[in-house]
Amino acid sequence: MSAKRSVIIITYGRTGSTLLVGLLNTADRTLIRGENGNFFYNLYKAYSALVQSKRRGGTKPNHPFYGIDKADLTGFIAMCRQAVYKVLAVPRPWLSGPTTIGFKEVRYLQMGERDLLEYIDFMDMIFPDPVYVFLTRDHEKVASSGFYKSKKNKRKLAEKLAACDRKFENIASRRTNTFSIDYKDLKADSEPLRELFAFAGLAYHPDRIEKILKTDHSPQTPKHLVRRTSPADAAG
Structure with a gap:
């Protein structure tokens, strides 16, 4: 059986996104993966x-773009749909795989609103019945957490975080398949968390x-990889 729906977490670093992945994975037959280095965004850029x-x-x-008009866009999208299952390592259908799949990504601070909106439109085409979760957190707590603590220009970081939150809000207001939640609501007996599960x-x-x-x-990144794996767009 193929997955029937998807949950895609859109956020920035230090918001508790790994915790949210763990919480969502408590649901039966649900497989939400972690980050993938913006793999699906790069698929979108290739499609674009x-x-x-x-x-x-x-x-x-003798035309500089000779033959590209014959490119099979429908076939490319079909290939991308297959990539969803290959990259997220979803179990094969006959192994009673998950009915809900997805992933989380934090590389959105530098992404423009229009670019993100079009990226989401692309994901609509390749993921089954997707729900997009915008996860945010108090900016001062973000700035004092993890790799952000070493950023010297806190004002610039605060501006980026505020702009990113506005971007999330604007996109959420235009779509019916989005849900917004804050780090403070990732706790027991949280009504917003229950509402997210229901949504x-x-x-x-x-x-x-x-x-x-x-x-x-x-x-839990190995120390020798921390510098290379911290999100590039986390720079303040």
């Missing part, structure tokens, strides 16, 4: 480049939630 180039395609061999069509199990909340979800 193909669409734009296709419009310029020529029929003669995504997931069963809420209080006992499982309690267990996850007692588990450490802080970064």
